[in-house]
Amino acid sequence: MEIECDHYDVLGLPSDEEGAKLSEQEINKAYRSKARELHPDKRPDDPNAHANFLKLKTSYDVLKDEKARKLFDNLLKSKRDKLLHLKARDSKRRKMMSDLEERERSVDPNLKAKEEEERISRKLNEEITRIRKMYTEKMPATSHAVDKKKDNALNLDKRKILKVSWKETGGDYTVQRLRKIFEEFGTVEDVVIKSHKKKKESALVVMANKEAAAATIGHVLGDLSNPLLVLPLQPASPSAIFGAERKADYSKSENLVGVGYRAFEDLVLEKLKKAAKEKK
Template sequence: MDIEIDHYAVLGLPSGEQGSKLSQQEIKKAYFAKSLVLHPDKRPDDPNAHENFQKLKTSYEILKDEKGRLAFDDLLRVKREKALRQSQHSTKRRKMMSDLEERERAAFASESGGKDRDEEERIVRKLREEIARIRAMNANRGGMPDVSGKKGDAKRKDSSSSGSYGGGLDKERVLKVTWDRIGGEDYSAERLRELFREFGEVEDVVIRTSSRKKGSALVVMASKDAVVTTTRTVLGDLQNPLLVVPLQPPVAPTFTSPPEPVESNTPDLSNLVGAGFQAFEDSVLAKLRKAKR
């Protein structure tokens, strides 16, 4: 049961008072590190891999939600106080020698125990309500993005008609970023996040497995406008620029009559698929390097 699980321990974090002081950034960092280890793609021989990964996601969803985390911290606090009182009562019990003292202690323990049970039951109900709300919210938005970064995942479906990518993300908010690994130079996820943050909020950066000569990543922006602005800009180091294209170009509006042709310097990305997409990448990168010489 989710009530009996220490969600901090599931993410490999300290629990109790130390856990309640952790920042959301520390919790998110621990989740991504743990998910890379427990992802079913990384543990093909483990029959419990999928179940363990789902438990990890559930614990992360509870801790990253403000109300859910407060309810869980309250439950841990009550359990700590209950254990402390029981320990103190146990010590007193050993010291009590007379029947009168034993009856007084028993009466006190009964009264305080009833209060403990009432408060614990109240917080348990509250935590269950928050867990149900979090699950319903995640079900409506389609879950969390896949962080495995592995190509050829048999469970990932190409749903271009629905406009989603790996966990319900809108493809029109996802950028594909590629670069040459010149002289061993590379871009980290933090470096990419820093570059793209200038154009809007960055929700996620996933470095994808690629060849030794080329690097590749997916950058999830918070808005489609940020995607449009970013694709019109040259990013990265001058000696090793980034090629940035939308994972799915915006759908062109339908006109009742053919619109007047408009000249534009923005490349048409609507037909860039398969080998054509790779050829476009190589061509643009070559032009950028030539222009910087």
């Protein structure tokens, strides 16, 4: 079995007996030098940059692992011994008589060396597989998974997403509590509480569809001591929120900002006062 890769050569180091004598510090130094040279960020036009860098990392992992390096050194030694044996056999073959050549053909002197080489190769491949698995488990999620999450976010219908805000103090709105409040209007797919800004907390609530999201506008109030302000992530026309009869008052406002935003807050306060009176 031929050696697939000379890990010393990949790091730019001498192989065979000289390689086996190299210290760990010399191997580390060689890897750092090669890593700077082959890093994909420095070779943006090289389509094989990532593969070459991964090959360098694999060779380094083999050589810095004591057990794997010893197996690889033994494999190189077995390879050298086999070549020396072949050279010696070729030299003798030219001098031997025809009957001696016949006996050599009947008994393969390389059989034992070949079996030993194959055994060491299998062990080395097992160690490389173990190292790669260990390295893969330590790596973060792949870029493909990140891209998939980005695609899902881009394809999400913003009409079913609600922006919810409340004061930082005065009420304890957790993910579980917000989910329970909004589930009265339909299935809630996700709730994400964002970091507070200017003494206010906010969250994004993703409903199952745009109809369920629209049903919450003006109807989800929360605690009387700390009411919830619920707005669509994708602004709707004022008539969709306040009713057709109030459309004329807000025809100049395309988004829930400025006067329209304050009017919505007034509408929420009116509902809170009405709810408070009904409880008395």
